[in-house]
Amino acid sequence: MTYYWFKRNFNIKNLSILLFLSALFLALFFGYIYAVNSGREKIMGILPENLTPDFIINAGKRSVEWNTEKLLPKFLRGNELVSDENDARLKTLSYLVNEAGDEEFNNRIFEVIDKENFYSWTLHALLSDSRTEYNLPEMDWYADKETGKLNLMPWDVNIDDARPSFEEETYIFEEAVNPLVIRVFDNYDFLSERNELLLKYMNAEENNHSKLDYYDTLRQDNSILKENLERLKNIFNNPEVSFTLLRENIGADLSLEINSLGMSPLYFDSVEIILKDGASLPKWAEIYYLGEKVCDLSEAVDDKILIQCRTKELVPEMESVVPPEADGFDYPYKLYKAKKIKRTFSLVGLDFNMIEKVELKIKNIYTNEDLTGVSGVFVDKNIFANFKDISKTPQEFVREHPQFYLNNQDEIVLPAGIHTFSGNVIVPRNAKLIINPGANINLVNDASLVSYGQVIAKGVADNPIIVRGEADGIGENFAVLDNDEVSEFEYVQFSGGGESTVNGAFISGMLAVHHADSIISHCSFANARGDDSLNIKYSSSAIQHNLFQNNSADAIDSDFSEGVIEFNDFVGNGNDGIDTSGSSILIQYNKIRNSGDKCISIGEESTSIIFNNILNGCKIGLQIKDLSTPKIINNVVVNNEIGINEYQKKPIFGGGHAQVFNTIIWGNKESITFDANSTIMVENSAVEGGYQGKANFSEEPEFNLDFTNSVGNASINYLTGGNGEILQEFFKLNLDKIPVGLVKGFESGI
Numbered sequence: 001m002t003y004y005w006f007k008r009n010f011n012i013k014n015l016s017i018l019l020f021l022s023a024l025f026l027a028l029f030f031g032y033i034y035a036v037n038s039g040r041e042k043i044m045g046i047l048p049e050n051l052t053p054d055f056i057i058n059a060g061k062r063s064v065e066w067n068t069e070k071l072l073p074k075f076l077r078g079n080e081l082v083s084d085e086n087d088a089r090l091k092t093l094s095y096l097v098n099e100a101g102d103e104e105f106n107n108r109i110f111e112v113i114d115k116e117n118f119y120s121w122t123l124h125a126l127l128s129d130s131r132t133e134y135n136l137p138e139m140d141w142y143a144d145k146e147t148g149k150l151n152l153m154p155w156d157v158n159i160d161d162a163r164p165s166f167e168e169e170t171y172i173f174e175e176a177v178n179p180l181v182i183r184v185f186d187n188y189d190f191l192s193e194r195n196e197l198l199l200k201y202m203n204a205e206e207n208n209h210s211k212l213d214y215y216d217t218l219r220q221d222n223s224i225l226k227e228n229l230e231r232l233k234n235i236f237n238n239p240e241v242s243f244t245l246l247r248e249n250i251g252a253d254l255s256l257e258i259n260s261l262g263m264s265p266l267y268f269d270s271v272e273i274i275l276k277d278g279a280s281l282p283k284w285a286e287i288y289y290l291g292e293k294v295c296d297l298s299e300a301v302d303d304k305i306l307i308q309c310r311t312k313e314l315v316p317e318m319e320s321v322v323p324p325e326a327d328g329f330d331y332p333y334k335l336y337k338a339k340k341i342k343r344t345f346s347l348v349g350l351d352f353n354m355i356e357k358v359e360l361k362i363k364n365i366y367t368n369e370d371l372t373g374v375s376g377v378f379v380d381k382n383i384f385a386n387f388k389d390i391s392k393t394p395q396e397f398v399r400e401h402p403q404f405y406l407n408n409q410d411e412i413v414l415p416a417g418i419h420t421f422s423g424n425v426i427v428p429r430n431a432k433l434i435i436n437p438g439a440n441i442n443l444v445n446d447a448s449l450v451s452y453g454q455v456i457a458k459g460v461a462d463n464p465i466i467v468r469g470e471a472d473g474i475g476e477n478f479a480v481l482d483n484d485e486v487s488e489f490e491y492v493q494f495s496g497g498g499e500s501t502v503n504g505a506f507i508s509g510m511l512a513v514h515h516a517d518s519i520i521s522h523c524s525f526a527n528a529r530g531d532d533s534l535n536i537k538y539s540s541s542a543i544q545h546n547l548f549q550n551n552s553a554d555a556i557d558s559d560f561s562e563g564v565i566e567f568n569d570f571v572g573n574g575n576d577g578i579d580t581s582g583s584s585i586l587i588q589y590n591k592i593r594n595s596g597d598k599c600i601s602i603g604e605e606s607t608s609i610i611f612n613n614i615l616n617g618c619k620i621g622l623q624i625k626d627l628s629t630p631k632i633i634n635n636v637v638v639n640n641e642i643g644i645n646e647y648q649k650k651p652i653f654g655g656g657h658a659q660v661f662n663t664i665i666w667g668n669k670e671s672i673t674f675d676a677n678s679t680i681m682v683e684n685s686a687v688e689g690g691y692q693g694k695a696n697f698s699e700e701p702e703f704n705l706d707f708t709n710s711v712g713n714a715s716i717n718y719l720t721g722g723n724g725e726i727l728q729e730f731f732k733l734n735l736d737k738i739p740v741g742l743v744k745g746f747e748s749g750i
Contacts, residue, residue: 087143089150097179106187114149119194121152122181123201126232139180182320182334191318191336195263199236199366235338236263237367239316243360243376247352254347256287258314258360261340266314266371267363271295271307271347279354281305288346297349303356313365317341352380353446353474380501387503389426390452397428407434414439416463424502427451429483437463437491446475448500448507454485457492461522469496469510473529473552479512481505486517494523499530509535509557521545525555532557533573543568554579555595565590576601577618580608588612595619599640602628604653609730610635612743614707621668624656624678625649633726634662634743636707643668643687646678654678660685662722664701664741684723686740695721701741708742 093112096105110118140153185191239262246255260266271287285307287295298308319339355378362371389397394412398404403419404412412431416438422445427433435441435457443449449467459465469476477497480487489511497510505514508531513520517540524547525533533551534543541563548555548568553575556565560582570577570592577592581604588611592599599615599622602608606628613635615621621637622644624630637643643665646656655678663685665671671687674680682693690698702713709718722738735743 089143089148090141093141093150093180097183102186105183106190109184110149112150114144114147114151117144117149117151118184119197122194123198126198127201185336186320188318192316195236198232199264237364238262239264239266239338239364239371241266241360241362241371241374243358243374245347245352245355245358245376245378247380254350254352256345256347257342258345258362259340259342260314260316261338263316263318263338264367265316265365267365268294268309268312268314269361269363269370270298270309272359272361273305273307273350273355274357274359275303275305275354276356277303279303279351279356282349285347285349288348289343294345314341314343314362352378386424386426386450390429390503392426392428394428394431397431401425414441416440418442420444421447421449423447425449426503427453427455429453432456432485435465437465440466441468441478443467443469443476443478443497446498446500448475448477448479448502450479450481450502450505450507451483451487452481453483455480455487455489457487457489459491461491464491464493466493467495467497467511469498469529471496471498471527471529473498475500477507477510477512477530479505479507479509479514480516480518481512482515484516486519487513489518489520490522492523493526494528494533495526497528497530497533499532507535508532510551511535513537513539513541515539517541519544523547524549526550528552532579535559536561536563539563542566547571548573548577558583558585561585564588570595570599577615579603580606582606584608586611590614591616593617598623599637601625602630602656602658603649604628606630609633611731614638614742615640616707620645621665622658623647624658624680626653627655627657629657629659631726631730632658632660632663633730634722634739634741635664636703636741637663637665638667638707640668641670642673643671644673644680646674646680648675648677656680659683661726662738662740664718665691666701684721684740686718695723697721706742708744709739 089112092108096109096112100108141150142153143149144151185194239260241261242259244255244257244259246257248255256271258268273285275281281300282297282305285297285305286293287307287309289312294312295307295309297305299306317339318336320334320336322334358376358378360374360376362374363369364371392400394406394410397412398406403421404414407413409432412427412433414433414435416436418440420442424447427450429452431451431453433451433453433455435455437459439457439459441449457465467478475498477500478494479502494510499506499508501507507514510525510528510530510533511520511523512532512535514535514537518536519542520534521542521544526547526549528551530553532554533548534556536543536556536558537560539561541558541561543556543563543565545567546569549571551573553573555570555573555576556568556578557576558565558578558580561580562584564586565578565588566586567589568591570590572594574596576598577595577600578587578590579598579601580587583606585606585608587600587608590613592613593616595618597618598620599618600610600613601620601623602610603623603625605626608628608630610622610630611633615635615637617639619640620642621640622632622635624644624646626649632644644658644660646658648655655675657679658681660680660682661684663682666686666688668688671689672680672682672691682691682696684695685691685693686697686699686701688698688700690696697717699715699717701718702710702715704710711719718740720737720739722740724733724735724738727733727735727738727743733743
């Protein structure tokens with residue numbers, strides 16, 4: 001069972017000394033590799049005696065030989081070894097490999113062959129990156145006279161050419177065209193046992209460096225073998241680990257899925273969780289695996305909690321694959337690689353919505369070092385829990401939601417009365433929802449009402465519709481999404497809503513209208529705890545005669561929309577009164593008072609017209625940014641920290657470029673500020689302290705209570721100093737006297 005392949009010869013005829021030296025290098029190079037790996041054989045105990053290399057250079061023939069002694073009868077006799085092709089042990093081995101079932105093979109194989117020797121033999125092939133002997137069924141066997149078991153000896157060692165393309169796949173580290181190797185390593189216990197020996201050998205300092213350094217006398221550069229050693233060490237020492245924090249549905253325990261890929265067992269040490277601002281510390285938190293508690297809350301301080309785990313080992317697994325290249329082999333061919341494993345833990349005692357960040361501490365048991373780069377994502381499956389509801393029929397909808405009924409036109413109707421919803425309500429596409437006066441909608445437990453069809457919600461002044469959330473910032477909002485109709489909200493009182501994600505749509509407004517048109521009038525928006533009390537996206541909307549009061553952030557946020565925002569009253573909102581991006585909106589006849597940030601913010605190439613508004617007592621009266629070019633006409637900008645500010649916020653845009661006409665900018669700590677990327681043109685306006693530009697002046701205004709000019713006390717400039725052409729151009733107004741400041745009071749309008 002032996003190949004007699006002892007020599008590597010290089011015969012050179014009539015060639016120069018340069019080519020001869022090249023041949024000599026090849027012989028020395030392969031001899032060096034053989035010497036290193038023979039050294040490994042001795043270390044692992046799979047080479048009984050020294051094999052001494054001799055270099056012979058025959059001047060006449062100019063040839064180079066590398067001679068090694070192999071399993072010749074002389075060698076066997078000298079080492080008191082036995083080799084007999086008719087040995088019954090070989091026949092038993094052949095039977096086990098080729099005929100026995102898995103159970104018999106696993107029970108008996110190491111009664112016939114020496115396990116330690118077999119493992120060392122496979123390690124030798126891996127470490128030397130040689131697959132010549134490993135991938136052929138011809139093997140050098142000899143019988144150990146002390147154990148009576150068959151032992152293997154390497155019969156040839158070299159470095160193969162570039163690895164085939166399939167080895168570029170992650171964590172493939174071993175291949176075999178060898179029935180015995182395949183059958184042994186199809187038993188995961190055997191493979192794991194061998195891999196532990198591999199790691200111990202690789203991590204032994206004397207094997208990694210000193211033994212290779214010893215052979216530097218043969219060849220100064222041993223990087224080829226070290227590169228393969230590093231490749232194998234990397235597979236063991238650098239596993240890939242990621243995690244997913246998952247919420248299946250509202251109220252359910254959280255799932256912590258840990259995904260691992262590598263050859264080393266891991267130790268799940270602890271979980272550190274950063275809570276969102278305002279979230280209360282939990283009194284307890286636990287992690288379970290397959291019903292067993294493995295982690296407990298250890299520490300809870302400020303916005304951080306630590307959950308410490310008991311000994312929980314994440315054992316690696318392997319899988320074998322048959323590559324496409326196997327079709328060209330006469331023998332079984334398999335690749336062995338690490339298997340990606342997902343383990344699911346249950347995390348109880350924590351609210352998904354209170355979690356800002358999660359960090360897992362996982363150790364590599366072999367190296368006893370913490371893993372770096374353990375990344376994770378949050379997944380809320382509840383986001384798409386109602387996706388199928390979009391396509392239901394009106395009849396199916398009312399069967400599932402008996403608070404509603406169908407009228408004669410198959411329109412969905414919500415009657416007057418108190419209606420409490422603790423789960424999301426999805427009005428299907430192409431259905432029409434009518435909400436009658438007196439309907440009182442209570443949204444609890446983070447529930448939202450989302451319509452994919454037209455909504456007609458018309459209350460009356462003395463019998464409004466009420467939509468109320470719990471004011472905790474999570475869910476409990478009303479949304480109209482993705483339809484071609486015009487929805488109407490009149491005399492509806494919204495309060496306490498937050499923000500949510502439903503069917504993949506992020507809803508930041510207590511009332512949100514996305515990709516649909518709307519008329520919103522005589523409504524009130526109070527105590528919203530999300531990012532906006534009213535959010536408009538990709539819509540054409542008329543927002544008229546509404547009250548926005550004491551909302552935690554923006555009152556109105558309009559993105560990439562058009563329409564009109566007029567005759568609204570904004571009082572004490574936490575961030576902006578009106579925030580527009582990429583929009584062309586007429587903003588007129590609004591009173592905006594005491595906003596925490598801007599009275600009006602105009603951004604992302606908006607081209608809005610801002611006419612006849614009172615902007616009073618905000619941090620910034622008007623802010624223009626990112627290539628927006630609004631026309632600011634006949635406004636009163638008073639008592640703000642900054643009257644008008646312009647700047648570039650996002651690098652992909654530029655600064656702001658506003659034009660100001662007929663406007664009073666007075667009583668602000670700073671009147672006008674802008675950065676180097678911005679420009680502003682001011683004409684026919686009253687600016688405290690004066691400002692360059694056509695017909696500007698600086699005289700203190702005299703106001704009536706409604707901030708119109710006092711006819712009896714205001715100077716003539718306020719009464720007649722405005723630009724009439726701008727009013728004619730944009731509003732078709734022909735006035736005898738063109739004021740600076742408000743054109744008319746809000747009750748009368750234009």
